[in-house]
Amino acid sequence: MVAALQRQVDSASGRAFAGLARNLFGNVRLDFGAGGEEKSRMTSAMLGACRLTRLEADRHVVFGDHVTAAPDDPDAIKLIVQTEGSASLTQGGLQALVPQNALVIYDPSRPYMLTNSTPVRQMLLQLPRHALPATAVERLAQPFTAHAEQDGMCRILLSLMDSTIHEIDLLDEARRSSVGQTMIDLVRTMIGADLQQARSVANPLYVLLQRIKDFIDINLERPDLTVTMIARRMGCSVRYVYRAFEVECMTPSDYIWDLRVQKAAAQLQEASGYAGEISGIAFALGFSSSAHFSRAFRHRYGVSPSQWRKASIS
Template sequence: MAMLSPFDAAVGGDVPFVARRLFGSVRLHFSEGRERASRLVSARLGQCRLTRLNADAHLVDGSSVRIDGGRPDMIKLILQTRGLSRFHQADCDLTVGPKALVIYDPAYSYRLENPMPVEVLMLQVPRETLPRALAARLRRPLAAPLVPGGLQAVLLSMMQTTFAELDRLDAAGRDSLGRAMAELTRTIVAGCAGAEAQADAPPLALLFDRMKAYVTENVRRADLDAADIARRMGCSVRYVYKAFAAEGTTPADFIWEQRLATAAEALRSRPVRPGSIADIAFEFGFASSAHFSRLFRQRYDTTPSQWREAAA
């Protein structure tokens, strides 16, 4: 990708051409003569780029965006401090305005309809800023509401202050600001993705029934834990703990309870032979036969061998 200058500016009919140079093969469509009121200012902040666009009504066509023949290597964040617009990508339609940041991946086709004059702040951050799973989440856009005192509001304030101080920032200052904005973006995306997963999670009672069945089916696995359950259920680890807490237990306690119950049944039903208690202990994930015997006695008030003798 060709190096861009630290500062770029354009007015009127030059704005669509500079926008293509900065953002790839994106097209800005104005009604006849309306592009004359447009003004664009852009600054490179280390690996990030911050841009402000003032423009009359227009349409942004981001279908099949390419930069130097390849997919865009930047994630994009936009917020409008003036005017309201509609953002379309995949099966999502989001309002772009002063109440929420919209974060999206321009590698996937999009369209931004601006039916009125707008002032838009745009931040581009390197794709590698986000872990791969979060970057994949941006196949669909995210809306991050601006809450007073929240990270989104902090990021917006940084963006606005940067433009006010742009002429006085040296290269080191721009680079430092870019790193800070990229880190804030990463944290915001992670928080929004986690909140969506939480909102999409099933009711606790139904989820707990699914968790119980999963634990029962996988009770022999030594790596069975809350994180594994969360991955399987498609929810957060915190939500897993919440579901178990509603039943008066924890994931770890429930797993060990199920291991003990299944091991106790195995002691009753399997033939007696030397070493069979130790075999059962290891089969159900206990660290040793002593560990198994200690927990077994705490639960059933008898030893595994006494339990088996009583069953016989």
Template sequence: MSLLLTTASVPDEHKIAYWSAAVDRTLGPLLVTRWEPAPLTGRIRSDRLGHLRVSTVESDPQRMRRTLELIKGSSEECVGLAVQARGTASLVQDGRSTVVREAEMVVYDTARPYTFDYPDPFRIHVIHLPRRALGVPNSELRQVTGTAISPAKGVAALLGPFLTTLADSSHSHAPEVGDRLAGNVMDLLATLVFELARPVVARDTTRGCLVRRVRQYINRNLGDPALAPEMIAEAHQISVRYLHRLFEGEGVTVSRLIQRRRLEECGRELARRGHTSQTVSAVAERWGFTNPAHFSRAFRTAYGMSPREWRNSRTQLGNSVTP
């Protein structure tokens, strides 16, 4: 069911207040200011597809700004992906500024301040997804945020048209189909981040390349209960001690990375409405957790709630029209 918000029938003197509330409801808390003295008009259509909030925004010139104060009041960190369907936008985040032209995309992180400027009437498709569900390192995500992405080649050539079609048809998909489409979007976005961050990593030392291979190995073998530093070191023909040294600059130990990635995949799977018939234990076991009690404790520590509470809250959120 689509959520449609428009200023069409709102009195002129109340349009900016209504629009600000509509933006907060669909794109998250933002400060909206007009660029022109005339009453601001706009229209937002928003839908839920699994983990995703998919919104299409059409409006007059304006500025949308997310501040530290607004971030502190938000409950969930999200990654945003915007496709510029009409007009242009300027994004500032992390000290970087980029101009996004028609058909280009831009990735941003709602956990850090940013500003979007739209100097002309515009139309955009915006996809928000939980940061935890994306499953890419922060170091790689930061290389991609705040940079205009051309749809001319690579993964972007697949993702851009796909997102445009998805935004135009998001209201017509059954929940089970929406869950699968959401998974496809997250996989494509994670692949895009990998592709765009790769040139920077390629210029790194051999150490950086080895860290990347280890991360890929961990992701491929999460379901193996035997996955541990010893197994990883043997597969890469290095010592366990050297493996731990490799990750000293990564901000996470190898064991914690394995657990974090397993929890992310469990959280992602438990949140899919089409998988509610599966037991929590079955999901945990599929991703390498052999001890249900240990899994529940680790999940609660990471997510602030039990696996069952997480699944119930995500299902209820998916059935709601509010973000």
């Protein structure tokens, strides 16, 4: 059981540090300058809808100009807790200092520069954008900062993050998810969001489902559109994506293929009948083969794509 849980933890050190950072945080660029990249190490794990990361590194600068440049880059709000050393975050014309035992919450989809002027130890929490009300996200046009000495909520969150990362190998998936939700609630409270009002307006899973559907619709033609890609983009676990689709009584993959077939049927209704038209529509909508497309189409409509097109033309 412990071995299975450990496999859900990502870790890297030395030269592999920057690669894992890009994989977890999106299109970021790290510059260690004269610092020692070989001294860096990182441990990271999913907590349901959140990702918690602990890192140690020599002084370096993180450039986040195009963090969500690719469809599979995580679209998440980020929180950094400084447990040792000092740093500053420059974003939106504001420079926010991040001293020891302080935190900064920011929207990494907006260009930023994180300057770690000393060797640092940090805890990072990524929250999927849909987990926060729109009004809270709007407040993050500039970084939000808090210090444990002045803010009791900040102290609680710091303590929870630290104890969680130390016990991560002993927590099963359900407990990790529960802890992650607690962290989301703490963050929402810290930045002034009205939790009860937000929950009455929209179920977080419903909001996530709508965002996933929008993402699928935009990327439907990609043959590599997978649940893993969707989860990464939404900043949550694969299991959380499946939970969002439970209300639809289908899996995310079923939804993708069904939507592709529906769009293909609509395009075939406007077909002109030229050779290769059916294959062209299939490939343009992400099907890897004409045979796969024909099977899926017949399963959905009871006729072949060519029969459907002929009926539409006649």
